[in-house]
Amino acid sequence: MTTMTAVALRGGVAVATRDRVDVEAAVREVYDVHYGRLAGWTARLVSDPELGHDIATEAFLKLFREFAKVDDPRAWLYTVAANLVRDHWRKRGREAAAYERHEAGRDDFTPAPDLATTLTVRDAVQQLPDRLRVVVLLHYFADLPVATVARQLEKSEGTVKRDLFDARHRMAATLGGTR
Incomplete structure (x- = not known):
């Protein structure tokens, strides 16, 4: 460019x-x-x-x-x-x-119908707090590397990695998985 x-x-x-x-x-x-x-x-x-x-x-x-x-x-x-x-x-x-x-x-x-029978990954992502949701969207859905996500959100790479870890645990619990 x-x-x-x-x-x-x-x-x-x-x-x-x-x-x-x-x-x-x-x-x-x-x-x-x-x-x-x-x-x-x-x-x-x-x-x-x-x-x-x-x-x-x-x-x-x-x-x-x-x-x-x-x-x-x-x-x-x-x-x-x-x-x-x-x-x-x-x-x-x-x-x-x-x-x-x-x-x-x-x-x-x-x-509304019981969410336990209709919950999807998208729904689980939507239920995440904003700070975790944006990190998940950028890293997993937009396929941006952790370093790029950290730079864009003005966070350290360690914080982004921790947010991804926390998000995965919350989504697993929401979707009925184990912690």
Whole structure:
């Protein structure tokens, strides 16, 4: 990826900036290489191809705006997409809870099915706390190495490894495995 940098003065301080044309070309190059996989990854996470494409597109729009600050576009994109997916899951959880509260007052209300018979790995990942969920999504689902995940989340590699260990134990307990 070729980018040209220029020096601009902002408030008397020299700041390196990237030429707008080169940013568009660089983001297009990243888009051509990573969009399909990112969109597929997010579509699987949210179980909706259209929403997955929307999330991937939003991640690329954010990349375009923040490109000058991004060192590793692939890792950055997956981190942003994971955060957007997490926001989606939170919203769905709030909507489901509100709907259930609304429907609970009705005479013909039937409770949700027993999760023990319908739980999947995706559900187990969704039940993880945010700090563990993002690490799992980036490492196992986006296939990023521990070092890259640590750098993106601004954590040490040891912390990321510990989070992965904790996440695996929690998911095993959730899915009925042994600790």
